[in-house]
Amino acid sequence: MSFDGIVLRAVTIELASKLVGARIDKIYQPTKHELVILLHQKGAAPIKLLLSSLAPEARVHLVTETKANPATPPLFCMVMRKHLEGGRIVSIKQQKLERVLAINCEVIDELGEKAFRQIMVEIMGKHSNIILIDPVQNKIIDAIQRIPAALSRYRQVLPGLPYIGPPPQNKLEPEELQEEDFYERLLALPLSTPLNKAILQTVSGLSPQSVEELLYRAGLDPLLALEYCGEYELNAIRQVIAELGAQIKKGAFSPEVIRQDKQPLTFSAFALTSYPTEMRLSFPSMNEALAYYYQHKNKASRFQQQKNNLESLVKKELLRCEKKAGLHRETILAAQNTEQYRLWGELLTAELYRLTPGKEARVPNYYDPEGKTEVIPLDENLSVSENAQRYFSRYQKAKNAAVKAEQQLQETTEELTYLYSLLSSLQSVTSTAELEEIAEELRDAGYLHAAGQSGKQGKNGKQNKGGKNKARQSAAKAGQAQPASLPEKIRRDSWLIYVGKNNKQNDILTMKMAKADDLWLHTKEIPGSHVVIKNPNRLEIPDEILEEAALLAAYHSQARNSTQVPVDYTLRKNVWKPKGAKPGFVLYEKQRTIFVTPSPEKIREILAGQEEGQTREGHNEETQDN
Numbered sequence: 001m002s003f004d005g006i007v008l009r010a011v012t013i014e015l016a017s018k019l020v021g022a023r024i025d026k027i028y029q030p031t032k033h034e035l036v037i038l039l040h041q042k043g044a045a046p047i048k049l050l051l052s053s054l055a056p057e058a059r060v061h062l063v064t065e066t067k068a069n070p071a072t073p074p075l076f077c078m079v080m081r082k083h084l085e086g087g088r089i090v091s092i093k094q095q096k097l098e099r100v101l102a103i104n105c106e107v108i109d110e111l112g113e114k115a116f117r118q119i120m121v122e123i124m125g126k127h128s129n130i131i132l133i134d135p136v137q138n139k140i141i142d143a144i145q146r147i148p149a150a151l152s153r154y155r156q157v158l159p160g161l162p163y164i165g166p167p168p169q170n171k172l173e174p175e176e177l178q179e180e181d182f183y184e185r186l187l188a189l190p191l192s193t194p195l196n197k198a199i200l201q202t203v204s205g206l207s208p209q210s211v212e213e214l215l216y217r218a219g220l221d222p223l224l225a226l227e228y229c230g231e232y233e234l235n236a237i238r239q240v241i242a243e244l245g246a247q248i249k250k251g252a253f254s255p256e257v258i259r260q261d262k263q264p265l266t267f268s269a270f271a272l273t274s275y276p277t278e279m280r281l282s283f284p285s286m287n288e289a290l291a292y293y294y295q296h297k298n299k300a301s302r303f304q305q306q307k308n309n310l311e312s313l314v315k316k317e318l319l320r321c322e323k324k325a326g327l328h329r330e331t332i333l334a335a336q337n338t339e340q341y342r343l344w345g346e347l348l349t350a351e352l353y354r355l356t357p358g359k360e361a362r363v364p365n366y367y368d369p370e371g372k373t374e375v376i377p378l379d380e381n382l383s384v385s386e387n388a389q390r391y392f393s394r395y396q397k398a399k400n401a402a403v404k405a406e407q408q409l410q411e412t413t414e415e416l417t418y419l420y421s422l423l424s425s426l427q428s429v430t431s432t433a434e435l436e437e438i439a440e441e442l443r444d445a446g447y448l449h450a451a452g453q454s455g456k457q458g459k460n461g462k463q464n465k466g467g468k469n470k471a472r473q474s475a476a477k478a479g480q481a482q483p484a485s486l487p488e489k490i491r492r493d494s495w496l497i498y499v500g501k502n503n504k505q506n507d508i509l510t511m512k513m514a515k516a517d518d519l520w521l522h523t524k525e526i527p528g529s530h531v532v533i534k535n536p537n538r539l540e541i542p543d544e545i546l547e548e549a550a551l552l553a554a555y556h557s558q559a560r561n562s563t564q565v566p567v568d569y570t571l572r573k574n575v576w577k578p579k580g581a582k583p584g585f586v587l588y589e590k591q592r593t594i595f596v597t598p599s600p601e602k603i604r605e606i607l608a609g610q611e612e613g614q615t616r617e618g619h620n621e622e623t624q625d626n
Contacts, residue, residue: 003059005097005205010253010269010286012094029077030067058128060121061290079142097205099123133163171204174245191227214240216274255289257281264293321416328409335402341395344376348388355384418582420527425502428556433485437504495545496534503584506530516573521553524566528557555598563597
């Protein structure tokens with residue numbers, strides 16, 4: 001990502017052609033650092049202009065999506081509305097190739113007279129800002145980020161103060177690059193300076209990404225020190241910069257977005273030939289390229305953030321259950337060691353007739369073949385009978401605790417298995433719909449609060465039943481229920497393999513989609529996805545199809561990074577779901593086991609055979625397949 005001066009120049013030219021003369025209808029501030037201006041141009045649809053001062057994403061460009069706005073507009077938003085709404089944009093200008101944009105507006109002031117206002121958009125990393133100015137008096141009206149003297153001695157940004165622009169960088173402009181000036185500036189730098197840093201410090205409007213591209217075009221090593229650059233190297237880089245300058249002067253840009261693994265990686269106002277052709281996506285305008293990049297990038301970021309949040313929640317619950325299971329095991333183990341108390345109680349009872357109170361009692365052990373003597377500690381304040389009863393009480397208490405602990409350990413073990421299945425599902429999730437299904441499952445299970453829920457959570461983090469039911473009822477009334485996504489469908493030759501990506505999909509696949517003679521697969525005693533090989537004609541399934549289905553089952557499980565993963569397979573008619581079982585939980589019998597190693601290369605090869613557009617089918621088409 002590189003919103004440099006060249007990108008801003010391309011944006012400026014496009015905005016000037018579209019927005020000059022447009023009326024400012026409404027201004028919104030969706031977030032602390034973002035401003036959206038709704039504009040109307042005669043004979044055209046409404047236009048949305050985004051201004052952002054958020055450090056890693058500071059930018060200005062047109063957008064199409066609508067963002068949610070706070071019920072009460074922030075102070076800066078109200079100031080902008082007061083001074084700008086109803087006005088018109090008269091010009092949009094960039095200061096040379098600096099990342100500073102001036103949007104000049106003609107408005108009607110409080111007295112009903114014509115006035116001018118200026119929006120300064122400064123894109124400078126963590127110092128980015130959006131400032132409203134009275135250009136006639138050069139006075140700051142307000143800023144989205146106020147900067148007092150405590151933060152900057154050189155430049156304060158506060159209402160009422162004169163506007164002072166960012167300090168000039170005094171670099172050479174690519175459009176007016178002179179050979180002598182270029183060489184002189186470069187050679188004035190320390191000769192140990194790498195070529196990429198030297199160009200960055202010398203030429204205006206360039207980002208590190210742009211410099212890397214120019215050096216690639218010139219065929220030069222970015223880390224080559226200036227002291228090793230001769231006339232050939234300097235002339236080569238000067239020529240490619242001059243060519244770029246000519247493009248900028250003509251306004252001949254080639255907007256691109258670079259994608260990697262279907263996700264946006266970066267963008268540029270000119271062609272990035274250093275990337276493979278298949279990674280480069282061209283756009284007719286810079287604004288469209290930026291809108292595409294940030295829309296998809298933010299979508300991917302939100303998806304990853306939601307996924308990380310759910311994983312953190314599940315891991316927290318797993319840690320809780322592991323600790324709980326450990327305590328139960330300790331209780332059971334302690335009960336096993338209390339058999340001694342029962343023995344002592346019986347021996348004391350048998351010898352009551354001859355024992356007297358004291359610190360200890362020495363009695364023969366009738367259960368020992370050799371009849372050895374047991375030394376039993378006594379409480380001097382109690383009679384021998386009372387000491388015996390105390391040992392019986394200790395034994396019984398520990399035994400009762402062990403029985404309860406065994407029951408609770410079984411419940412906790414089942415909960416751990418369920419949580420590990422959720423964690424496995426989160427590793428395999430690929431879409432927002434699948435992620436929401438897992439979140440809904442967590443809400444249904446009581447691990448996650450539903451939106452607007454008033455119910456409280458218990459000590460173990462699970463919400464109480466009343467809150468859960470109320471949340472479900474609210475969701476139903478609001479029409480929030482969404483149809484479940486379907487398992488992934490993969491075609492291999494003439495065979496269809498289905499993979500459940502979460503517990504809801506697993507239930508749909510196994511209990512509804514699969515028929516009696518379809519082959520069902522699951523990792524042996526390891527949480528993971530249900531996999532089904534459709535076999536409507538009851539044919540013998542080839543070994544290679546069975547192995548590929550097993551590989552998919554192993555890959556979509558907790559053992560995806562292991563070798564020789566055991567995968568059970570049996571006919572679907574041998575699989576059943578116990579009454580009241582958690583989502584995704586089934587029992588099965590008459591299984592056989594295959595061992596596979598799910599290497600990423602093999603999985604990619606299998607998924608490459610998937611029919612395009614068939615990964616998510618509708619219910620109607622699935623019914624036809626069955």
